[in-house]
Amino acid sequence: MNPVNISLLVFMIGLYGVMSKNNLIKKIMGLTIMNGSIVLFFISIGYRKGGLAPILEKGTTGGIPTTIFVDPLPQALMLTAIVIGISVTALALAMIVKIYSKYKTLDIQQLSKER
Amino acid sequence: MGSSKIIRTIVQKLFPFIMLFGFYLISHGHLSPGGGFQGGVVLGTAIILLALSHGIEQTEKKFKSRWLNMLEKLGILTLIFLGFLGIFFGWSFLGNFLPLGKPGEIASGGLMLPFSIAIGIKVAAGVSAIFYALIKYRGEI
Amino acid sequence: MSIHIPILIIISPLLAAFLVLLTRKYKIVLATGSIIISIVFTLTLSSRVLSSDKITYHLGGWRGPLGISLVIDGLSFFFSLIALGLGLLVIIYSIPEKRYGRTYYFLLLVSLSSMIGVIYTADIFNMYVFYELLSLTMYLLIAYPKTGVTLRASFNYLIMGGVGLSFFLLGVGFLYAMTGTLDIFHIAEKLPAVFNSSTRMVLMSFVLIATGMGIKIAVFPLHGWLPDAHSMAPSPVSALLSGVTVKIGIYCLIRVVYTVFSAEMFFLINSHNILMVLGVVSLLFGASMALAQKDLKRLLAYSTINQLGIVLIGLGIGTELGLTGALFHILNHAIMKSTLFFCAGIMIAETGTREVQGLNGFGRQQPVITFAFIIASLGMIGIPPINGFTSKWLICLAAVEAGYVVLVAIILMASAIAAAYYFRVIQVLLSVPLKQDPMSGHEGEQMIHRGNLFRSWPIYILAAGCLLLGLLPTLGISLVKPAVSFLLSHAAP
Numbered sequence: 001m002n003p004v005n006i007s008l009l010v011f012m013i014g015l016y017g018v019m020s021k022n023n024l025i026k027k028i029m030g031l032t033i034m035n036g037s038i039v040l041f042f043i044s045i046g047y048r049k050g051g052l053a054p055i056l057e058k059g060t061t062g063g064i065p066t067t068i069f070v071d072p073l074p075q076a077l078m079l080t081a082i083v084i085g086i087s088v089t090a091l092a093l094a095m096i097v098k099i100y101s102k103y104k105t106l107d108i109q110q111l112s113k114e115r
Numbered sequence: 116m117g118s119s120k121i122i123r124t125i126v127q128k129l130f131p132f133i134m135l136f137g138f139y140l141i142s143h144g145h146l147s148p149g150g151g152f153q154g155g156v157v158l159g160t161a162i163i164l165l166a167l168s169h170g171i172e173q174t175e176k177k178f179k180s181r182w183l184n185m186l187e188k189l190g191i192l193t194l195i196f197l198g199f200l201g202i203f204f205g206w207s208f209l210g211n212f213l214p215l216g217k218p219g220e221i222a223s224g225g226l227m228l229p230f231s232i233a234i235g236i237k238v239a240a241g242v243s244a245i246f247y248a249l250i251k252y253r254g255e256i
Numbered sequence: 257m258s259i260h261i262p263i264l265i266i267i268s269p270l271l272a273a274f275l276v277l278l279t280r281k282y283k284i285v286l287a288t289g290s291i292i293i294s295i296v297f298t299l300t301l302s303s304r305v306l307s308s309d310k311i312t313y314h315l316g317g318w319r320g321p322l323g324i325s326l327v328i329d330g331l332s333f334f335f336s337l338i339a340l341g342l343g344l345l346v347i348i349y350s351i352p353e354k355r356y357g358r359t360y361y362f363l364l365l366v367s368l369s370s371m372i373g374v375i376y377t378a379d380i381f382n383m384y385v386f387y388e389l390l391s392l393t394m395y396l397l398i399a400y401p402k403t404g405v406t407l408r409a410s411f412n413y414l415i416m417g418g419v420g421l422s423f424f425l426l427g428v429g430f431l432y433a434m435t436g437t438l439d440i441f442h443i444a445e446k447l448p449a450v451f452n453s454s455t456r457m458v459l460m461s462f463v464l465i466a467t468g469m470g471i472k473i474a475v476f477p478l479h480g481w482l483p484d485a486h487s488m489a490p491s492p493v494s495a496l497l498s499g500v501t502v503k504i505g506i507y508c509l510i511r512v513v514y515t516v517f518s519a520e521m522f523f524l525i526n527s528h529n530i531l532m533v534l535g536v537v538s539l540l541f542g543a544s545m546a547l548a549q550k551d552l553k554r555l556l557a558y559s560t561i562n563q564l565g566i567v568l569i570g571l572g573i574g575t576e577l578g579l580t581g582a583l584f585h586i587l588n589h590a591i592m593k594s595t596l597f598f599c600a601g602i603m604i605a606e607t608g609t610r611e612v613q614g615l616n617g618f619g620r621q622q623p624v625i626t627f628a629f630i631i632a633s634l635g636m637i638g639i640p641p642i643n644g645f646t647s648k649w650l651i652c653l654a655a656v657e658a659g660y661v662v663l664v665a666i667i668l669m670a671s672a673i674a675a676a677y678y679f680r681v682i683q684v685l686l687s688v689p690l691k692q693d694p695m696s697g698h699e700g701e702q703m704i705h706r707g708n709l710f711r712s713w714p715i716y717i718l719a720a721g722c723l724l725l726g727l728l729p730t731l732g733i734s735l736v737k738p739a740v741s742f743l744l745s746h747a748a749p
Contacts, residue, residue: 011426018415031418031422034418034422038426045429055146079153080381087388088414088418091396091414092411094249095407095410096411099411111408195274198267201316202260206317208260208263
C-alpha cells in the first residue's frame with residue numbers, strides 16, 4: 001500500500017471518470033483527479049526515509065549537508081504541473097459556460113446528436 | 116451578489132493581511148516554501164474574496180479589469196526583459212547577473228527575487244482576470 | 257550574440273506575441289517579422305547542423321543534468337524548419353481575413369514558439385510543459401469562431417489531449433523514478449543499467465509515453481478528436497493542425513524512442529511490430545472513412561489519419577530506408593495537406609458550402625487554385641512527378657527489403673482508395689454547373705478581387721514546393737539525411 005500504488009489507483013479512477021461519465025463537468029473533474037494523482041506520484045517518488053524538508057536553515061553555509069533531505073526536484077516540477085492543470089481546467093470551464101449558453105444542456109450524448 | 120454585513124466587515128478587515136501574506140510568500144520564495152506562483156495565487160484569492168463578498172461591480176471599481184490585463188502583459192514582458200538582461204551581461208538567457216548575497220537574506224539568490232516578483236504580479240492579475248471573465252457571464256446565460 | 261541563437265529562435269515569436277496584444281495596427285507586421293527573424297536564425301545554424309554536429313545551449317548557464325538545455329541536431333533542425341515555414345505561410349494566408357483580431361495572432365505566435373520549444377528542448381519535462389502550452393493554444397484557436405460546433409470540437413480535443421498528456425507525464429514520472437535525472441541524454445546513458453534490473457518499470461514508462469503520444473498523433477483507436485477538430489477549425493488553423501501539430505507528436509515519439517530508449521530496446525520489446533500494425537489499421541481506417549465523407553474538410557481530416565498510418569509503417573520498419581521514407585513523408589504530407597486545406601478554405605469561402613457537391617464549377621472560376629489542388633491531391637495518392645510518390649516508394653522499398661511484402665499490397669490498396677475519394681472531388685471541381693446561378697457568380701467576382709493575393713501566394717508556393725520535391729527527389733532526401741543519420745548513429749538494430 002505504498003503511495004505509488006495509491007496514486008496509480010487514483011489515476012485509474014480519474015480515467016474512469018473521464019471515459020464513462022456523460023456530464024461535461026464530471027469529465028473535467030476526472031481530468032483534475034488525474035492531474036492530482038500525478039502530483040501525488042511525483043511527490044511520493046521524491047521521498048527519502050527520515051528526510052527533512054529541503055530548506056537550509058539560517059546561518060548554515062552552502063556546504064554539503066550531512067542530514068538527509070527529501071528530493072526537492074519533483075516538488076518544483078509539480079508546481080509547474082499544477083499551474084498547467086489549472087490553466088486547462090479554467091479553459092475547459094470557460095468553454096462549458098459557452099456551450100451551455102448555446103445548447104442549454106451539458107450531456108455529451110445529447111450534444112453529439114446536435115448537428 | 117453581496118453577502119451579509121458580518122462577512123463584508125470581516126473581509127474588509129482581513130484583506131490587507133491576506134495581501135501581506137501574499138507578498139511575504141513572493142519575497143521569501145528562495146528561502147522558504149513559496150515563490151512566485153504561490154504568492155500570486157494568494158494575492159489573486161484576496162481579490163476573488165472581495166468579489167465574492169462585495170459583489171463584482173464594486174470590486175471592479177477598485178481593481179479595474181483593464182489594469183489587470185495590462186499588468187498581466189507587463190509581467191510577461193518583464194520576464195522576457197530580465198532574460199535578455201542575462202544575455203546582455205554576458206551570461207546566457209536567464210543567466211544570473213545580480214550579486215549573490217549571503218544565503219538566508221532576502222536580497223540573495225541573484226535573479227530569483229525580481230523573477231518571483233514579476234511572476235507573482237502576473238499570476239495575481241491572471242487569476243483575477245479569469246475570475247472576472249467567468250463571473251461576468253452570469254448575466255448572459 | 258551568435259551563441260544565443262537557439263533561445264532567440266524560441267523567444268522571438270513569444271515576445272512578438274505579447275507585443276501584438278498591445279498594438280492593433282502593427283500586429284501583422286510584428287507577426288510576420290518575428291517568424292522571418294526565427295527562420296533566418298534557423299538557417300544560419302544550418303551549416304553547423306548539417307555537418308552532423310550538435311548544437312547545445314544551456315539555459316541560465318546551468319550545465320548538464322542540473323539545468324534545461326536546448327539541443328539542435330539533424331532531427332530537431334528538420335522539424336523546426338517544417339514548423340517555421342508552415343507557420344509563416346499560415347500567417348500570410350490569414351492576413352486578408354478582417355475578423356481575426358489581436359488574440360488570433362497572439363495564439364498563432366505562442367503556438368509556433370511552443371512548437372519550436374518542444375522540438376529544441378533536451379529536457380523531457382520541459383517537453384511536456386511546452387507541449388501543454390501548444391495544446392492550450394490549439395484548443396483556443398479551434399474554438400476561435402465561437403460557434404457551437406467549434407466549441408464542441410475543441411472541448412472534445414481538450415479532454416482527449418489532456419488525458420494523453422497526463423499519460424505522458426506519468427511515463428516521465430516513471431523515468432525520473434528510475435534514473436533520477438530529466439535530461440534526455442543523461443537518461444539514455446543511465447537507462448541500460450536500469451533496464452536489466454527492473455525491466456517492468458522501463459516497459460511501463462515506455463507504454464505510458466507511447467500511449468500518450470499516440471493520442472496526440474491520432475493512431476487508429478485514439479483518433480476520435482481529429483475529424484471534428486481539424487474540420488471545424490478555421491482553414492489556416494486546420495492547415496497548421498494537420499500539417500505541423502500532429503507531426504510534433506511524431507517528433508516526440510521518435511525522440512523518446514530513439515534517444516531515451518535506445519533503438520535496441522525498441523526492437524527487443526517487439527514494439528516495431530505493434531507500430532506497423534497500428535499504421536496499417538490507421539491507413540485502412542482513414543482511407544475507408546474518407547471515402548464516405550460528404551464534407552470537404554472532414555474528408556481531408558480523415559486523409560490525414562491515412563497518411564500518418566503510412567508514416568507509422570515507415571517508422572515501424574526501422575531500417576535506414578524506412579526511416580528516410582517516413583521522415584520524407586512527414587515533410588511531403590505537411591506541404592501537401594497545407595495546400596489542400598488552404599485551397600479548401602478559399603473554396604468554402606467562395607461557394608459558401610462545405611459539401612463536396614457544392615463545389616460545382618469552381619474549376620472554371622479559379623483555374624489556378626484548382627490546379628494547385630489537383631497537384632497536391634495527386635501527390636497524396638502517390639502519382640509520380642509529385643513528392644508524395646517518392647516517399648511512399650521509399651517506404652514500399654523498405655518494406656520489401658525487410659521482408660514484409662504484404663505491407664506493399666496494403667499501401668497500394670490504400671492509395672487506390674485515396675485515388676477514389678480525391679478524384680471524386682476533382683471531378684466535381686472540374687464539372688460545369690447545371691444551371692447558371694446569378695447570385696453565386698456575382699459574389700464570386702467580388703471575393704476574387706478582395707484580398708486574394710495573400711491567400712493565393714502561399715498556395716502557389718506550396719504547390720511549387722510539391723512539384724519541386726517531386727522532380728528533384730535528391731533535394732528532399734538530402735534534407736532528411738542528417739536527421740536519419742543522427743537517429744541511426746544511436747541505433748544498431
